[in-house]
Amino acid sequence: MKQRHATATASALFALLPLSLLLFRLLVLLVRLRLAAFRDAALSLHFLARLRIRPVHLRLPGTDATTVRVWCPAAPSAKPPLLLLHGFGGDSKWTWARNLPALSRHFHVYAPDLLFFGAHSRSASPLRTVAFQARCAAEAMRLLGVDRYDVVGISYGGFVAYRLAAVEGRDRVPRVVRRGGDAGGR
Numbered sequence: 001m002k003q004r005h006a007t008a009t010a011s012a013l014f015a016l017l018p019l020s021l022l023l024f025r026l027l028v029l030l031v032r033l034r035l036a037a038f039r040d041a042a043l044s045l046h047f048l049a050r051l052r053i054r055p056v057h058l059r060l061p062g063t064d065a066t067t068v069r070v071w072c073p074a075a076p077s078a079k080p081p082l083l084l085l086h087g088f089g090g091d092s093k094w095t096w097a098r099n100l101p102a103l104s105r106h107f108h109v110y111a112p113d114l115l116f117f118g119a120h121s122r123s124a125s126p127l128r129t130v131a132f133q134a135r136c137a138a139e140a141m142r143l144l145g146v147d148r149y150d151v152v153g154i155s156y157g158g159f160v161a162y163r164l165a166a167v168e169g170r171d172r173v174p175r176v177v178r179r180g181g182d183a184g185g186r
Helices: 002-050 092-096 100-106 130-143 156-168
Strands: 053-060 066-073 081-085 108-112 150-154 176-179
Touching: 002 053, 002 092, 053 130, 066 130, 081 092, 081 130, 081 156, 092 108, 100 108, 108 130, 130 156, 150 156, 156 176
Parallel strands: 081 108, 081 150, 150 176
Antiparallel strands: 053 066, 066 108
């Protein structure tokens, strides 16, 4: 009888094992999400306090309810303007965090969140093209009063940078730099 009870208990424990693994995986995911939210908040504070870069939300005219968030300088400067375009898998904050301290010493940096990446840049437009991204980035720079600027793009952002330069011309976008890998590079 005791052996049958022990076997039944062991069977019940093994039946709970997949549930335990699932709960453990959910716990790990929650911890990671909280860490990601913490890092995101810390990056925002770093951008605002140390780098003096602030987020601006721009509603683009002539589009279907398109709003773009751009991290831009809080004060005017004589430094040359530089537009930074991120790639897939993040937003401008996460992509450019390691590069902004050095770049902002020499450039007036603008870093938009490309549409459909993250929660801050949105559009009701059905367009999901590189050309649409380029048009929105160019319009955001116009709204910010920046007429001439260089562009750096990583991965997908590089394709947007090329299209932006082709559409805007050398008078507005004299130089484009495209990087294929991640921006962090350890």
